[in-house]
Amino acid sequence: MKQHLRHMNALRAFEAAGRLGRMTLAADELHVTPGAISRQVRQLEDALGVVLFEGPKNRPVLTAAGKYLQPTLSAAFMQIEQAVDAMLERQHTTLDVSCLSTFTMRWLIPRLYDFHASQPDIGVRLKATDQSAATPVSRSDVAISVAQDEDEEATPADVFLFDELLGPVLAPGLADRLRLGEPADLENREILQTRTRRNAWSMWSASVGSAVRVLPGTEFEHYYFTLEAAIGGLGICIAPWHLVMDDVRAGRLTAPLGFHASGYRYVARRNGTRDEAARLFCDWLQAQAVAMPQPEPLGARAVKLASAPRSRPPSRARRAR
Known part of the structure; x- marks a missing residue:
């Protein structure tokens, strides 16, 4: 696996923050704290050597690099989720x-x-x-x-x-x-x-x-x-x-x-x-x-019936059983 793909949690945190527009919303979606989202984003920026967000901390906006990366990551994570859902559905449908x-x-x-x-x-x-x-x-x-x-x-x-x-x-x-x-x-x-x-x-x-x-x-x-x-x-x-x-x-x-x-x-x-x-x-x-x-x-049935021996009706004693 390539080195940058080892930062999967950081990629997920950045994708959610970039898509939702706020660290707090990303934290709610991923069930972590806003501080954890911020740390993951900084780790990703350090690993890539680029700045992904700019502006105030409570209302960050994507940089040009962030705008390039975020939609690609969103599509990739969506494809992963769909593949997993399809596999689970096939196994338990x-x-x-x-x-x-x-x-x-x-x-x-x-x-x-x-x-x-x-x-x-x-x-x-x-x-x-x-x-x-x-x-x-x-x-x-x-x-x-x-x-x-x-x-x-x-x-x-x-x-x-x-x-x-x-x-x-x-x-x-x-x-x-x-x-x-x-x-x-x-x-x-x-x-x-x-x-x-x-x-x-x-x-x-x-x-x-x-x-x-x-x-x-x-x-x-x-x-x-x-x-x-x-x-x-x-x-x-x-x-x-x-x-x-x-x-x-x-x-x-x-x-x-x-x-x-x-x-x-x-x-x-x-x-x-x-x-x-x-x-x-x-x-x-x-x-x-x-x-x-x-x-x-009908013709085949008629031939079959004509060639079959007629059976006698059951006796009264047998019918009474």
Whole structure:
């Protein structure tokens, strides 16, 4: 290290005094006495062989040499502070992430272990919202929201995740009784409703070009209640693929009419805070979205069902267990 850089305390004292204009203010900022600031400034002047302040002691002003040195030191100390802050933030960062409540429960939380494993120094604090799909999610470090195709153009801070796919889902036992093979089979059927997504049926019927009339069934406060009702055999609901794919693949739900694009897309937006951590989280979200399984084409499902042996219904004694 060069000799003059050994006077780091003196450089810091001079920078504060020159920037603030008074020794007392510099002393308050650095938590020392005004006398200590004056001594440090004199030591620096002796080391450099120049006078940095002139005028009365209670109101010193910078000399030409002082005016040359002070702004350079201020910029250097600011850069050091920013580098240290960035390092501390990277080591101990907690991101505030907001998204719709059912998405949080059924898509995000089951995958978070993977992010924590790859980025153990970045915590995630989830904030669920029950706003409707067409309403922007409130601001946070990262906001995962649902946008319509005709909404405003994406910004550089937006990360596309996936297009929403909608379809009717129901419990396998109910599907065996109803034998749904085409949208017309839903005529005058009751459809389970969700208060926050009352337009789900109209969106799906528009996507398949159907004018079938259905009846409004039981309405639930949240989508996850509606999905649990469908799993329990209480009726048919229109659901997004990403919320039910695990249930469909596990056989808890079936989707006899497939899934179609709703015109909505899921987007993650960084809101300008904790940029590096937010970027890493959004990159991870996008990778998870790309790896997400897609629904089987209807033809493939029909072949599979036709070739599978029919299972007998469980006996009354077995059902009673």
